[in-house]
Amino acid sequence: MTPVWIKNAAQLVTLAGENGPRRKEGMSELSIIEDGSVLMENGEILAIGSTSQLEALYGERSHEVDVIDASGRLVTPGLVDPHTHVAYGGSREREFEMRLEGSTYMEIMNAGGGIHATTRMTREATEDELVAQTTRRLDSFLAHGVTTVEGKSGYGLDLETELKQLRAMKRLNESHPIDLVPTFMGGHAVPQEYKGREEQYIDLLVNDMLPKVAEEGLAVFNDVFCEVGVFTPEQSERILEAGKKLGLIPKIHADEIESYGGAELAAKVGAISAEHLLKASDEGMRLMAEAGVIACLLPATALYLREDAAKGRAMIDAGVAVAISTDCNPGSSPTTSMPLVMNLACISMRLTPAEALVAATMNAACAIGMEAKVGSLEVGKQADVVMWKVSNYQELQYLFGVNHVGSVWKKGVQVVG
Numbered sequence: 001m002t003p004v005w006i007k008n009a010a011q012l013v014t015l016a017g018e019n020g021p022r023r024k025e026g027m028s029e030l031s032i033i034e035d036g037s038v039l040m041e042n043g044e045i046l047a048i049g050s051t052s053q054l055e056a057l058y059g060e061r062s063h064e065v066d067v068i069d070a071s072g073r074l075v076t077p078g079l080v081d082p083h084t085h086v087a088y089g090g091s092r093e094r095e096f097e098m099r100l101e102g103s104t105y106m107e108i109m110n111a112g113g114g115i116h117a118t119t120r121m122t123r124e125a126t127e128d129e130l131v132a133q134t135t136r137r138l139d140s141f142l143a144h145g146v147t148t149v150e151g152k153s154g155y156g157l158d159l160e161t162e163l164k165q166l167r168a169m170k171r172l173n174e175s176h177p178i179d180l181v182p183t184f185m186g187g188h189a190v191p192q193e194y195k196g197r198e199e200q201y202i203d204l205l206v207n208d209m210l211p212k213v214a215e216e217g218l219a220v221f222n223d224v225f226c227e228v229g230v231f232t233p234e235q236s237e238r239i240l241e242a243g244k245k246l247g248l249i250p251k252i253h254a255d256e257i258e259s260y261g262g263a264e265l266a267a268k269v270g271a272i273s274a275e276h277l278l279k280a281s282d283e284g285m286r287l288m289a290e291a292g293v294i295a296c297l298l299p300a301t302a303l304y305l306r307e308d309a310a311k312g313r314a315m316i317d318a319g320v321a322v323a324i325s326t327d328c329n330p331g332s333s334p335t336t337s338m339p340l341v342m343n344l345a346c347i348s349m350r351l352t353p354a355e356a357l358v359a360a361t362m363n364a365a366c367a368i369g370m371e372a373k374v375g376s377l378e379v380g381k382q383a384d385v386v387m388w389k390v391s392n393y394q395e396l397q398y399l400f401g402v403n404h405v406g407s408v409w410k411k412g413v414q415v416v417g
């Protein structure tokens with residue numbers, strides 16, 4: 001593999017520094033190099049600094065590397081999306097119309113649509129079909145500068161289909177340039193055939209699904225939708241504690257539609273992250289800050305459901321480490337655009353442009369345990385790099401709703417541009 005040298009970047013945002021969740025003022029530290037250079041070899045970052053520094057050290061190697069002129073361009077780490085439901089079958093555009101006509105997200109779900117509709121379509125799809133449909137979405141992520149993606153099961157809600165989703169993601173992680181980090185989410189909903197027998201479904205999940213998923217090594221995390229009408233905090237705790245015993249790290253869809261003690265539960269079980277949090281209580285936020293739970297906020301979902309966004313500004317001020325994500329899924333957020341999510345984090349949650357970038361890189365990497373490899377540009381880390389068609393990070397957040405990606409390198413290989 002020919003080494004690549006990106007040089008003369010107007011602004012090289014490295015995010016070098018603490019390799020852990022950034023909080024408060026730490027969320028504004030970008031470690032910018034003006035007229036920057038990054039040299040990538042064997043999939044990793046070999047050197048990074050000002051162009052004159054790298055010229056002095058490696059100038060004589062110019063003839064044996066691919067040189068990319070990044071004059072006038074912003075260069076950043078590849079974006080990380082720490083919360084998606086990317087591996088699903090089918091589509092739900094009719095529900096979009098229904099919601100515009102006045103139905104709510106939960107009404108549609110309780111009437112057999114929503115997650116249940118995608119569960120039917122995912123059960124019908126073969127593993128190959130799931131791989132093909134998900135490949136298109138991962139290609140779109142890459143085109144938007146996203147090089148690492150978390151993906152959840154949870155549209156099977158039976159052992160066979162949950163395993164099919166996770167195996168499809170395993171294949172994609174091996175075949176697609178994107179790093180796809182898997183989460184088991186048998187706790188996404190109680191399947192319709194278990195209506196009125198919720199505890200029996202949880203027994204199945206705890207006694208059959210979780211052990212099988214752990215035995216096959218198909219997931220790193222275990223997530224649950226703790227919400228009124230889905231799983232109670234007590235049921236959610238049982239599911240998450242059962243996963244912990246098998247080595248699966250807890251995550252929680254918490255306080256999305258109603259304030260339900262999800263943030264508090266995240267702190268109690270030691271979740272790596274809590275997701276959504278639109279209705280999280282002040283006490284829940286305080287407990288999350290104390291326990292070091294990362295808030296994974298999803299402003300595109302709030303917009304799409306026409307809800308007020310989570311209180312991102314207040315969370316940062318309260319000392320919570322904030323990450324952001326698309327929540328890519330067929331119902332509440334059918335998008336793969338992390339740049340749009342960064343824009344929305346600024347507009348609807350009052351993050352600064354710098355905080356939005358940290359939330360989409362280092363803090364997002366921490367929310368899926370990938371910070372040793374991705375989330376910043378530092379010697380020895382994976383060479384996941386984006387060159388943008390803007391000259392500084394403020395411009396990236398200011399010119400909103402547009403894809404400014406110029407080129408993307410994944411593990412040192414150019415995959416876009």
Ligand SMILES: N=CN[C@@H](CCC(=O)O)C(=O)O
Nearest residue numbers: 114115225327329330331332
């Ligand atoms: N809220 C629960 N789960 C997903 C939506 C799933 C769906 O509607 O298909 C979410 O994170 O938004």
Ligand SMILES: [Zn+2]
Nearest residue numbers: 083085253327
């Ligand atoms: Zn979700």
